[in-house]
Amino acid sequence: MTWVLDNLSTILGAGWAHLWLALPAIVISFLVAVPIAYLANRYRWSRFTVLLAAALLYAIPSLPLFIVLPLVLGTPVRSTTNVIAALGLYGVALMVRYAADALDAVEPDTLLAATAMGYGATRRFLSVQLPLAGPALLAGVRVLSVSTVSLVPVSALLGVNSLGLLLTDGFQRGIVAEVLAGIVATVVVALAVDLGLVALGRLVLPWERARTARSSRKAPAPVEVAA
Amino acid sequence: MNYLVQAWQWLLDPANASGPNGIGARTLEHLSYTLVATAIACLVGIPVGYAIGHAHRGRTVVVASTGAARALPTLGVVTLFGLAFGIGLTAPMVAFVLLALPSVLAGAYSGIEGVPADVVDAARAMGMTEWQILVRVEVPLGLPLLLGGIRSSALQVLATATLAAYVGAGGLGRFLFLGLKTQNYPMMLAASIVVVGLAIGAELTFELVDRLARRGLPTGRAGLASSVVGT
Numbered sequence: 001m002t003w004v005l006d007n008l009s010t011i012l013g014a015g016w017a018h019l020w021l022a023l024p025a026i027v028i029s030f031l032v033a034v035p036i037a038y039l040a041n042r043y044r045w046s047r048f049t050v051l052l053a054a055a056l057l058y059a060i061p062s063l064p065l066f067i068v069l070p071l072v073l074g075t076p077v078r079s080t081t082n083v084i085a086a087l088g089l090y091g092v093a094l095m096v097r098y099a100a101d102a103l104d105a106v107e108p109d110t111l112l113a114a115t116a117m118g119y120g121a122t123r124r125f126l127s128v129q130l131p132l133a134g135p136a137l138l139a140g141v142r143v144l145s146v147s148t149v150s151l152v153p154v155s156a157l158l159g160v161n162s163l164g165l166l167l168t169d170g171f172q173r174g175i176v177a178e179v180l181a182g183i184v185a186t187v188v189v190a191l192a193v194d195l196g197l198v199a200l201g202r203l204v205l206p207w208e209r210a211r212t213a214r215s216s217r218k219a220p221a222p223v224e225v226a227a
Numbered sequence: 228m229n230y231l232v233q234a235w236q237w238l239l240d241p242a243n244a245s246g247p248n249g250i251g252a253r254t255l256e257h258l259s260y261t262l263v264a265t266a267i268a269c270l271v272g273i274p275v276g277y278a279i280g281h282a283h284r285g286r287t288v289v290v291a292s293t294g295a296a297r298a299l300p301t302l303g304v305v306t307l308f309g310l311a312f313g314i315g316l317t318a319p320m321v322a323f324v325l326l327a328l329p330s331v332l333a334g335a336y337s338g339i340e341g342v343p344a345d346v347v348d349a350a351r352a353m354g355m356t357e358w359q360i361l362v363r364v365e366v367p368l369g370l371p372l373l374l375g376g377i378r379s380s381a382l383q384v385l386a387t388a389t390l391a392a393y394v395g396a397g398g399l400g401r402f403l404f405l406g407l408k409t410q411n412y413p414m415m416l417a418a419s420i421v422v423v424g425l426a427i428g429a430e431l432t433f434e435l436v437d438r439l440a441r442r443g444l445p446t447g448r449a450g451l452a453s454s455v456v457g458t
Contacts, residue, residue: 052434055434056427056430056431059382059386059426059429059430060386060426060427061386061387061389061422061423061426062386063389063400063403064418064419064420064422064423065419065423067403067406067407067415067416067419068419068420071231143297146294146298147297150297150298150299150300150301151300153300153302153303154300154301154302154390156302157393157404157407158407163300164302167300167302167303168302168306170306170310171306171309171310174310176307176310176311179303179307180307182300182303183299183300183307186298186299186300186303187295187298187299190298191298
């Protein structure tokens with residue numbers, strides 16, 4: 001505990017750096033994954049191909065990707081761009097599946113009704129399909145954010161500043177408190193981002209809150225079995 | 228591109244392929260870590276998951292543990308146990324089992340939980356004991372979800388096993404950490420290619436096995452019932 005108090009500014013600085021690696025990656029993943037999922041959903045074969053490619057991309061181990069990516073991008077290994085790009089790639093791979101399922105779950109009749117009312121493809125997507133898929137998309141983004149935040153520490157092995165540095169430094173110097181602080185702080189950042197997303201969800205999807213209040217949360221949350 | 232050519236040459240160099248520090252031996256090590264960790268996770272996770280699924284109690288434990296496990300940084304768990312158990316295989320192995328456990332647990336549990344209540348009631352009405360219901364009805368019907376869980380934990384361990392080398396154990400991570408320290412990019416890239424190939428190969432193999440297994444299985448509620456009678 002004394003270690004934590006003595007090094008509070010180090011922890012806070014690392015936590016801040018951690019957040020600024022994770023947040024851009026989460027935002028980029030979401031913005032890239034949703035259009036890909038929308039296009040992939042058009043045909044059976046395109047959905048199959050895109051989801052398989054995403055699964056394969058997600059299967060790539062993180063440390064090798066952190067090493068290979070700079071050679072492809074031409075960025076230095078220790079640059080934050082490299083880390084954000086790698087995290088973004090994983091994020092897209094994870095989010096595409098959630099987004100494809102979320103968009104697919106919107107009632108086809110509703111979409112047909114929108115078309116019949118004269119909505120064009122873009123407006124129908126933005127003002128009908130996207131809001132209706134909102135809650136499912138939010139659930140996907142929450143999984144995405146937790147996994148991104150907990151993936152960041154691996155970049156510390158390359159020397160990039162984040163809470164992961166507490167883990168490597170603590171291990172090399174044999175300070176258990178530092179490693180523990182790194183783990184706890186990472187979980188705290190993950191929780192904070194998750195709470196932020198829930199708050200954002202309430203703001204953007206106000207009708208959802210009214211509905212869950214009415215249905216008194218009867219449906220249990222699904223158990224996560226990553227396919 | 229230059230690095231890629233050098234990495235390829237490094238891979239093809241017979242001096243790097245064989246021997247106790249060669250790619251071959253390290254790949255086998257890597258795969259054995261994955262197998263052992265997944266097997267231990269199955270030994271622990273399947274009975275617990277079945278018990279929870281059959282009794283329909285403790286659901287919150289499963290949900291909370293899978294969520295918490297996702298938030299935990301793997302590197303943190305590996306280094307923490309590294310400090311606790313010292314340099315060697317124990318620390319990463321414990322960490323990998325912890326990583327693999329939630330998916331197996333969730334797979335075992337949700338497979339049993341997902342069996343329709345009337346199917347279980349029918350089995351009970353036919354005079355099956357609770358044990359018979361579990362072994363002859365719930366376990367066969369829950370098998371696809373269990374296999375899905377085992378698959379995702381095996382893939383996760385395979386991907387994370389590179390970190391074992393950070394605390395002094397073997398596996399393909401050896402080349403990555405050695406390369407990081409000596410600025411040997413071709414070697415790092417070569418080892419990365421092998422790990423990525425291994426992971427993608429494993430994913431494709433699982434997918435293929437899954438498809439072949441599903442082909443023989445009946446689908447839908449009618450299929451569910453007939454498969455119960457069949458077993």
